[in-house]
Amino acid sequence: MEYSGEEFDVIVVGAGIMGSSTAYHLAKRGQKTLLLEQFDFLHHLGSSHGESRTIRATYPEDYYHPIVTESAQLWEKAQREIGYRVYFKSQHLDMGPSDNKSLQSMIASCLKNSVPHRVLDSRQVSDEFSGRVVIPENWVGVVSELGGVIKPTKAVSMFQTLALRNGAVLRDRMEVKTILRENNVKKGNGGVRVVTTNGEKFWSKKCVITAGAWVGKLVKTVIGLELPTQPLETSVCYWRIKDGNGTNGNGTNGNANGVDYGVGGDFPTFASYGDLYVYGTPSLEYPGLIKIAMHGGYPCDPDKRPWGPGMPLDALKEWIEKRFVGRVDSNGPVATQLCMYTMTPDEDFVIDFLGGEFGKDVVVAGGFSGHGFKMGPAVGRILTDLVLSGEAGVELKYFKISRFKENPKGNLKEFEDQVCIDPK
Missing domain, CATH: 3.30.9.10 (D-Amino Acid Oxidase, subunit A, domain 2)
Structure with missing residues (x-):
């Protein structure tokens, strides 16, 4: 399929609570926003569904x-x-x-x-x-x-509806295959091209990855980085x-x-x-x-x-x-x-620029470790500020990807892990 020609200010990949909230904040600020979801909207296959x-x-x-x-x-x-x-x-x-x-x-x-x-x-x-x-x-x-x-499913629906009201474009059944650095010949500037498995291609100035349990797989495909999620x-x-x-x-x-x-x-x-x-x-x-x-x-x-x-x-x-x-x-x-x-090994979030060839044009958020949903609206605001201005308004050093290079276990803590992994 030929390049579709659809262009956006920001593309958000993943329509769970973090992605839907981000699309809402972006659209409210007048950004031409595209929200992509690999499954049906409000599906029950990830982390943002259910009743409470x-x-x-x-x-x-x-x-x-x-x-x-x-x-x-x-x-x-x-x-x-x-x-x-x-x-x-x-x-x-x-x-x-x-x-x-x-x-x-x-x-x-x-x-x-x-x-x-x-x-x-x-x-x-x-x-x-x-x-x-x-x-x-x-x-x-x-x-x-x-x-x-x-109410999680209701809350995700709320942010998607508000994003639509503010002009965002929402598309489900759009699994992202890869994200590429690309120059926009018509505009003479940089950007990113998002390619889906069904052949759709979209261009944007910036991109936010909020792919939930699939974030590690997508980041590895895009830039070869192994996120410890x-x-x-x-x-x-x-x-x-x-x-x-x-x-x-x-x-x-x-x-x-x-x-x-x-x-x-x-x-x-x-x-x-x-x-x-x-x-x-x-x-x-x-x-x-x-x-x-x-x-x-x-x-x-x-x-x-x-x-x-x-x-x-x-x-x-x-x-x-x-x-x-x-x-x-x-x-x-x-x-x-x-x-x-x-x-993540330290049960803390990942909120950071993807870096590499993408610099600050692609932001990634994931590893919410079973306690992130409550913070979805603020995370969406933070991701919006990061992708638009490069600043978050709150301290993010504990959520940087680089912390795992310094210590594979991430942030050092003086207390016990709270999540039981592989219980016997």
Whole structure:
């Protein structure tokens, strides 16, 4: 097929949360933007689908604080523009052994960044949440106000719709084969040519790669660089709230005794540190069910997914029985969904210029390691600024590709890894 002649200011490759948010920000700034997706829009093959993600401001790493807080504001701004909600606010509860290094680092980061929080002992946690969650005496709980549930598929659709409203062009079933440096003869300047597997060719001044679990494969094809990103297949589990302890499905009390695990009450999103890293959300997407899952998964090739068998659940069942004191059925999940993480060795993002012959004309973002979705709006803003001006507005040294040349494990940390890889 001959060169199509379609020209853009910026082409974004990959229409998950990061790419869709980037297309939105670019289009709002008047950039002629093309968003390409290799599968159908809103597909369930990657990392940006499903019914819920958590948002929290409590991180052991200081450098996530400005990105999370900016994202919280941008989530609200975008949903005001679209006219419906994708972000449902709640408190957030972190818990774990009082001597856990990750938890200690998180509390220190909260103090350093003036994140409002309260550190509670086991009795105070039980009182705070009316006995709905209980922790051992040697644990502490950390309650913070910036928490909540984000609806991922709905949120990606929101940004795609807003990008369209602002003039962006969206095309799915467009798998990118390669990206080439090219001079535009008509305009006499440089640019990039994006070639798809079905023979389509597009020219742009700049390009942003947000290809999720496929980012490593595409970057290697384009420039020969081995990004240390490993896709993981992870499972998300929903557990039945026992009769008399649930909600009526709309975030209000659905039982006589006042126990409520639903969004809209005072039950938080939560994360548990320790040998088992567990996270979850209040009941929202499925009335009578609560999302509780382990942070981890099995290494895989995104083009050859195993589609199971899911994480071993014995330790999680025990955690549920003890933390929720028999109010959630711990015999087994009633629904399970599969998703993908794209891990880096240090669990930090990759946000950088591709470099080489492309210089600063191509920006790559990936390796969001199972905790990036909440920061999608701010990452989109950052990528937009990088590709348009070369500046990000926040410190990105911890996300540079070069960190893996200095140390194959990336950023050095004084606390434990949080994601369990290849669990036994």
